[in-house]
Amino acid sequence: MTAIGIHDIELASTHHVLDLAALAATTGVDPDKYRIGLGQDEFSVPAPDEDIVTMGATAALAVLDRNGLEGVRTLLFATESGIDHSKAAGVFVHQLLGLPPQVRVAEIKQACYGGTAAIQAAIGIVQRNPRERVLVIASDVARYALDSPGEPTQGAGAAAILIAADPALIEIEPATGLFSANVDDFWRPNDSSTAIVDGKLSISAYLDAMTGAWDDLAAQGGPAISAINRLIYHQPYTKMARKAQARLAEYTGVELGDAGLAEGAVYNRRLGNAYTASLYAGVASVLDHESGLTGKRLGLFSYGSGSVSEFLTGVVQTGAESRTDHFTSVLDSRVPLSVPEYRELHARALPSDTDVVTPRVTAAPFRFAGIEGRARRYERR
Template structure:
């Protein structure tokens, strides 16, 4: 084994989409406040029979279909939109995909950083057992209260990564820089279906975490910044990634060209905030958009409020185009059904509790759906659609 990293990647999102210009009009603000000011064009909105479990299963299904389950030793799901306080999203997905009983299944949480924690755990498993494979899924629905500053930074997506030795897509280099700082910039109390955020504090915490993580990366012998060809930053909204890029450049005293990260913004601009998935949505966006990345070094910054940040690097492999599926990713984004602001508001206000049995309406065209609640337990089923 010479390298460990991401061998394959698949993206999934929701059935519905809301145009930010429509939301701006309904809220009485200039559309450019959303489209230019925070850099968002549209945001994904779940149908009544979609949630983080169905998106996770949909994202993972294609990878399982292409690669099978031989050697699969772990399913690690990162989310801050969990559906149960005890049973993991991973356990639901394990059953929906029919995975072997020998696959350990766990859910991880640390705000938007959880996906990177899962990836690092997966890398360790494969390094210890080079023949093993690990399926990592980041899946989230970003929800803020209606008519609040956070409302235009909602969204939803899931990204599944297959982590193996000698990967075809991205070899992750061993040095990483980490910064953990206890701060109340963003949280979601157990009794709330929407997050609480201090926007100004959160942006400052994000940038402080980035520079601290970079300093740790450099101190541990990470490559000089001049040797990094492209940059991917966590994107609660795409303008934040631009701020991060400029902040890092100032911190290290080096001019970093904007074009070194622009191709990673395309998908997040359309999907909205996907919390744990956003960094890996950016990775998909960049790998889909550029045909000449083989051999290039990517610098990735993951941030989760509360807070944990990590900066790490990876080398794009020669065969990455053979395992990418840009047409499928673009179809998932382009085939969403538009909703009006009134429809979006109705969907947002519908929060199911476990105290009452309910069947959800059949809406999604995805291969899995949330069927409803029976005996206080969530029920999922296949729809018959292809992954």
């Protein structure tokens, strides 16, 4: 059987960042509530000319610059921050990247799980024709109401992932564990720009889904917990990964310790919640910050509120050893916001019935230029 999996992965984020210590000082909260209690230090904030398309295109550009276009006939865009009820965000990316017309484009949605759904669909396409490669983009902006419990867990980021045969980074193994249940732990109604979350229920739903998906992985012939060397989790905030690891250790009766958790949290602590990109920011973080992983098995838990989850495994390939951490310099280059500046951006809303031109702020390769005739316009810088 042909090995299929992650051949390359790149991350992108926004022009701005908010330090959670500044938010804590403004709201009178102990900063350790964020730094230790949530495991978060800061979160990315989009400029007026940034959105899921610009972040996704930026990440994808780097992947295509390294790997070329040969064999890429599908672009799958996973997001829960959709910009249109009909048109896929990936169609805008298709134009910005100058992809040929012979590329299918579709958008996939199921909360934070959407990125994994897109990867599994991509694997199926490559299984049918191993000469094809699939570009998966997971891109999101997490927004909650000001002064709400979810506010410090906001964030923004994108992951571009190239799925291919004989992958350079991670071979995804066939066995996978699934668990779905209708749970009102988190959702965003069509008439709301911010999400609604039941924090307590969200934690219990996440952990129940994880053990349910783990049981199904075992039933499908997946590896024993002792055969998994590193575990990486969806991280709405990085402390959640520690909760998940502790629950899985208790559930399996195997001492798992904290191995890999710090390495997998490096980027997420600074990005904030990137929804569909969150798990894969953790994957990139582990590959970039831990050496000697070749031949080691990763366990990946993907969770999307509402809820759908999946436990999958992958084996690290030799190409992963050549990766270096360049994304930290990208995060370091973000422009800090004061709390009043952040709140002004948070309150900004685009008109639905008039044209608008966005100010030029981002230094990224692509920008959201505004709305003309009720249609979104994008530019390559």
